[in-house]
Amino acid sequence: MNIDVRSITRSFGAFRALNDVSLNIREGELVALLGPSGSGKTTLLRIIAGLETIDAGCEGSIAFDGHDVTDRPAGKRGVGFVFQHYALFRHMTVFENVAFPLRVRKKKHRPVEAEIQRRVQELLDLVQLGGLAKRFPAQLSGGQRQRIALARALAVEPRVLLLDEPFGALDAQVRQELRSWLRRLHDEIHVTSVLVTHDQEEALEVADRIVVMNKGRIEQVGSPEEVFHHPATEFVMEFLGQVNVFHGRIGDGVARLGEMTIDYPSYPHAEERAATFYMRPHELDILRTANGPGQLAAQVVRMNPAGSSAKVTLQTREGTPIIVELPLDRYRELSLQRNEYVFVQSRAARVFLPDASSEALPDYAI
Amino acid sequence: MLAFRKYSVLPGFRITFGFTVTYLSLMVLIPLSALFVKASGLTWTQFLETVTNARVMASYRLTFATALLAACVNAVFGFIVAWTLVRYRFPGKRLIDAVVDLPFAMPTAVSGIALTAIYSKNGWMGQYLEPLGIKVAFAPLGIIIAMAFVGLPFIVRTLEPAIQDLDKEAEEAAAILGANRLQTFLRIIIPSLMPALLTGFAQSFARAIGEYGSVVFISGNMPMRTEISSLLIVSKLDQHDTAGATAIACVLLVASFVVLGTVNAVQWYISHRSRGGN
Amino acid sequence: MNRIVESTVQAGVQVRRVPVSTTEPFWIRMLLITITVVFLGFVLFMPLAAVFTEALRKGWGTYLRSLNDPMAWAAIRLTLLTAAVAVPVNLVFGLIASWAIAKFEFRGKSLLITLIDLPFAISPVVSGLIFVLLFGAQGWLGPWLKANDIQIIFHVSGIVLVTVFVTFPFVARELIPLMEEQGTEEEQAAVSLGARGWQTFFRVTLPNVKWALLYGVILCNARAMGEFGAVSVVSSQIRGRTNTIPLHVEMLYNEYNFVAAFAVASLLALLALVTLALKTIVEMRMQRQAAESLSVES
Numbered sequence: 001m002n003i004d005v006r007s008i009t010r011s012f013g014a015f016r017a018l019n020d021v022s023l024n025i026r027e028g029e030l031v032a033l034l035g036p037s038g039s040g041k042t043t044l045l046r047i048i049a050g051l052e053t054i055d056a057g058c059e060g061s062i063a064f065d066g067h068d069v070t071d072r073p074a075g076k077r078g079v080g081f082v083f084q085h086y087a088l089f090r091h092m093t094v095f096e097n098v099a100f101p102l103r104v105r106k107k108k109h110r111p112v113e114a115e116i117q118r119r120v121q122e123l124l125d126l127v128q129l130g131g132l133a134k135r136f137p138a139q140l141s142g143g144q145r146q147r148i149a150l151a152r153a154l155a156v157e158p159r160v161l162l163l164d165e166p167f168g169a170l171d172a173q174v175r176q177e178l179r180s181w182l183r184r185l186h187d188e189i190h191v192t193s194v195l196v197t198h199d200q201e202e203a204l205e206v207a208d209r210i211v212v213m214n215k216g217r218i219e220q221v222g223s224p225e226e227v228f229h230h231p232a233t234e235f236v237m238e239f240l241g242q243v244n245v246f247h248g249r250i251g252d253g254v255a256r257l258g259e260m261t262i263d264y265p266s267y268p269h270a271e272e273r274a275a276t277f278y279m280r281p282h283e284l285d286i287l288r289t290a291n292g293p294g295q296l297a298a299q300v301v302r303m304n305p306a307g308s309s310a311k312v313t314l315q316t317r318e319g320t321p322i323i324v325e326l327p328l329d330r331y332r333e334l335s336l337q338r339n340e341y342v343f344v345q346s347r348a349a350r351v352f353l354p355d356a357s358s359e360a361l362p363d364y365a366i
Numbered sequence: 367m368l369a370f371r372k373y374s375v376l377p378g379f380r381i382t383f384g385f386t387v388t389y390l391s392l393m394v395l396i397p398l399s400a401l402f403v404k405a406s407g408l409t410w411t412q413f414l415e416t417v418t419n420a421r422v423m424a425s426y427r428l429t430f431a432t433a434l435l436a437a438c439v440n441a442v443f444g445f446i447v448a449w450t451l452v453r454y455r456f457p458g459k460r461l462i463d464a465v466v467d468l469p470f471a472m473p474t475a476v477s478g479i480a481l482t483a484i485y486s487k488n489g490w491m492g493q494y495l496e497p498l499g500i501k502v503a504f505a506p507l508g509i510i511i512a513m514a515f516v517g518l519p520f521i522v523r524t525l526e527p528a529i530q531d532l533d534k535e536a537e538e539a540a541a542i543l544g545a546n547r548l549q550t551f552l553r554i555i556i557p558s559l560m561p562a563l564l565t566g567f568a569q570s571f572a573r574a575i576g577e578y579g580s581v582v583f584i585s586g587n588m589p590m591r592t593e594i595s596s597l598l599i600v601s602k603l604d605q606h607d608t609a610g611a612t613a614i615a616c617v618l619l620v621a622s623f624v625v626l627g628t629v630n631a632v633q634w635y636i637s638h639r640s641r642g643g644n
Numbered sequence: 645m646n647r648i649v650e651s652t653v654q655a656g657v658q659v660r661r662v663p664v665s666t667t668e669p670f671w672i673r674m675l676l677i678t679i680t681v682v683f684l685g686f687v688l689f690m691p692l693a694a695v696f697t698e699a700l701r702k703g704w705g706t707y708l709r710s711l712n713d714p715m716a717w718a719a720i721r722l723t724l725l726t727a728a729v730a731v732p733v734n735l736v737f738g739l740i741a742s743w744a745i746a747k748f749e750f751r752g753k754s755l756l757i758t759l760i761d762l763p764f765a766i767s768p769v770v771s772g773l774i775f776v777l778l779f780g781a782q783g784w785l786g787p788w789l790k791a792n793d794i795q796i797i798f799h800v801s802g803i804v805l806v807t808v809f810v811t812f813p814f815v816a817r818e819l820i821p822l823m824e825e826q827g828t829e830e831e832q833a834a835v836s837l838g839a840r841g842w843q844t845f846f847r848v849t850l851p852n853v854k855w856a857l858l859y860g861v862i863l864c865n866a867r868a869m870g871e872f873g874a875v876s877v878v879s880s881q882i883r884g885r886t887n888t889i890p891l892h893v894e895m896l897y898n899e900y901n902f903v904a905a906f907a908v909a910s911l912l913a914l915l916a917l918v919t920l921a922l923k924t925i926v927e928m929r930m931q932r933q934a935a936e937s938l939s940v941e942s
Contacts, residue, residue: 051542074542079542080542081538083539085535089540090536091636100543100545101543101544104545152539156544374748376747377840378743378845382740385744386737386740390760393809400774400778446680462680466688467923468688469688471866471917473869473890473915474870474873475893475909476909476916479695480691480698484690490694572765576770579872579873596873615770615773619770622766626765
């Protein structure tokens with residue numbers, strides 16, 4: 001189902017949780033709302049679900065497949081909702097939890113008991129917990145509870161599945177497992193899904209498209225690749241992945257970062273102005289000897305080769321820290337020493353001008 | 367005794383524990399055992415004769431029936447009061463919240479004579495109720511009202527924190543799964559509040575069984591008709607029949623312990639089940 | 645729009661859109677609030693109002709004359725005496741018991757807590773009775789007491805004793821859960837910093853529980869001054885000697901001296917109101933303290 005969010009504003013007292021937000025979610029895709037806490041992502045999800053309303057004076061609307069549902073109560077929107085803390089009914093068995101939406105239907109829509117049994121079992125099998133029907137929620141692990149919550153949400157046969165930080169309360173390993181399981185499940189049932197998360201890794205791994213939110217506004221909408229490699233704003237750049245930030249100046253087709261100068265033909269204007277440079281750790285390389293003006297001298301402070309790549313922390317003469325991520329074979333080849341002076345070379349960088357912060361200059365590469 | 371207590375660096379366990387147990391024994395346990403020792407001094411026939419005497423049986427019936435009804439009234443209205451006080455905002459809420467404890471703070475004798483004044487023939491309520499044929503003072507209805515009065519705070523005060531702790535997400539989940547508010551209330555909220563409701567009900571019931579001061583004035587104390595068991599104990603004592611008083615008291619005491627014990631057991635079962643035992 | 649309901653029923657508050665999913669329709673909320681107000685009005689406010697109305701039925705002059713009676717004064721003195729003994733005794737016990745129970749782990753703890761709560765589960769009349777069985781003429785210690793010319797039942801000491809019994813759990817039951825919740829970290833820190841037992845208790849534990857302690861004392865005092873059933877069993881109700889205020893009220897009432905009975909009762913009703921007011925203040929303090937300690941932690 002297609003979801004059309006148009007000009008939604010929601011305030012809590014003086015706090016604007018959502019500020020004129022519009023968004024279109026396409027049939028069958030899995031979209032992640034990503035942002036720090038307080039960015040409005042959960043509020044947006046709850047408004048789509050009908051658990052939260054828009055401001056009284058707000059003219060915006062929510063439409064499902066072109067039908068306005070702004071004033072339709074949550075129970076009548078045909079959405080499945082998975083809560084961060086599962087919200088399973090503690091006094092009911094797993095079976096009764098999943099059967100709940102079927103049992104509360106109006107008499108003429110209510111399936112007969114045998115049908116309920118069949119449907120619940122089917123859903124439990126779908127989430128691979130068919131054997132736990134008689135257990136109580138408290139007897140399950142966190143991951144199992146969240147899968148039951150998902151089965152229960154699916155029992156309404158939702159046209160949209162909304163997930164509010166569904167893995168937030170789980171520990172790292174279970175989270176990883178459930179994440180890929182959710183992706184497989186989505187590929188299987190293809191229901192339009194919206195996932196709220198503050199975990200960029202989760203969003204990048206699971207979603208078809210990512211909506212990056214900040215301070216009640218949408219910063220960027222795009223595929224994981226787009227938002228990661230072509231961030232539209234400084235916020236997205238800083239929020240997604242680690243990044244080195246430098247403040248320098250730019251003008252006449254040249255960017256200056258202290259002693260380092262870089263050709264920057266996409267800014268040919270004569271007047272020089274301040275700019276912020278963003279470089280991802282993996283876009284940097286370390287050289288023993290300088291082979292041009294593009295390099296920055298820095299001192300090795302710490303090395304951490306534990307992991308799939310090596311992280312090296314350096315410090316410029318001005319005291320600015322730089323983090324560089326090197327492939328392990330490159331790291332071994334260099335055999336760096338602590339406190340050694342080396343040169344940092346940038347393979348790519350992004351430049352943002354402070355007064356036009358929402359607009360990035362094109363990336364450049366050396 | 368090896369594992370009697372866990373090691374702690376804090377001082378004073380021996381002396382404070384020793385004092386607590388000694389004082390508790392002297393002040394509560396020994397006096398209480400006097401009751402059972404005295405009762406066991408009676409022969410079975412004596413005991414049975416006393417507690418199955420027609421007037422005594424009538425008092426039990428009256429006491430338990432009125433106490434049960436009062437607890438039921440409190441369960442319903444106490445629930446509404448607690449729900450309103452926790453979930454809604456309205457003018458005067460703080461005052462009402464404070465006054466809920468009035469029955470705890472007001473001496474029972476005062477409540478007793480006040481209720482009697484209100485519900486007797488010329489009282490504020492009695493003057494309207496009596497012409498309708500509803501007799502409250504000096505009738506079982508009056509006993510129920512007095513018992514409901516003293517038991518109300520038990521229900522409200524045990525329900526309030528439970529309502530506060532209700533999982534709001536569970537209510538939202540129910541709504542989004544298609545339940546209407548009534549279904550959410552009956553299937554989700556009430557079952558979640560059941561343990562607290564049971565506790566409050568039992569406390570209110572147990573308190574009503576033993577209640578004396580607030581009931582004795584309004585009941586009229588007519589043998590076989592409006593005489594509660596507590597009053598019967600007092601009149602036995604006035605007649606210097608300590609044995610008879612003891613026998614009746616034993617039955618009352620055991621009854622309240624059974625009520626409170628049953629509720630504890632039920633609660634243990636509920637929480638044990640939903641907390642993961644098998 | 646049926647989804648939109650007013651967020652509060654207070655007049656003049658701005659209308660806000662609120663989803664109905666977790667609250668009741670407006671009319672149900674109004675109905676429940678009305679039931680609450682009317683029910684509590686009838687059940688709680690009316691008796692309170694009745695006490696003062698009946699007491700002033702024949703005017704202030706009669707009211708004051710009823711109170712200015714030597715018998716009434718004697719009853720007031722005895723009630724004050726009883727509370728003056730029962731409250732401190734149970735306060736000390738409550739502090740000692742809660743230290744032992746809340747700050748240490750030992751077997752049989754919950755049994756001990758249940759036993760401390762026991763007097764609450766016992767009918768007032770039965771509470772009086774057990775002391776008659778102990779100290780009465782036909783009681784266990786009756787003959788010995790008589791031989792030594794000591795009187796307890798039908799005597800002031802009996803009244804005090806039985807009052808201590810019925811108010812036994814008040815302070816302890818307020819302190820134990822709070823002290824358990826607070827744990828022993830702060831005390832362990834104090835001890836590791838060289839504080840001795842007493843210092844730890846007075847400088848660390850007591851300040852943390854002072855409001856709960858006060859709360860328990862307020863409730864304990866109200867019950868001590870107002871106890872009727874238990875006291876009535878052990879008292880001979882000899883005018884001016886073993887009459888507490890509640891017993892004096894009963895006696896006047898049974899003599900059909902209603903105005904005087906309600907006049908004296910109004911003192912107890914005032915006590916109840918003061919108790920409620922103090923209780924509310926202390927509750928607010930406790931909430932504030934809890935909120936503060938929460939905000940400091942986070």
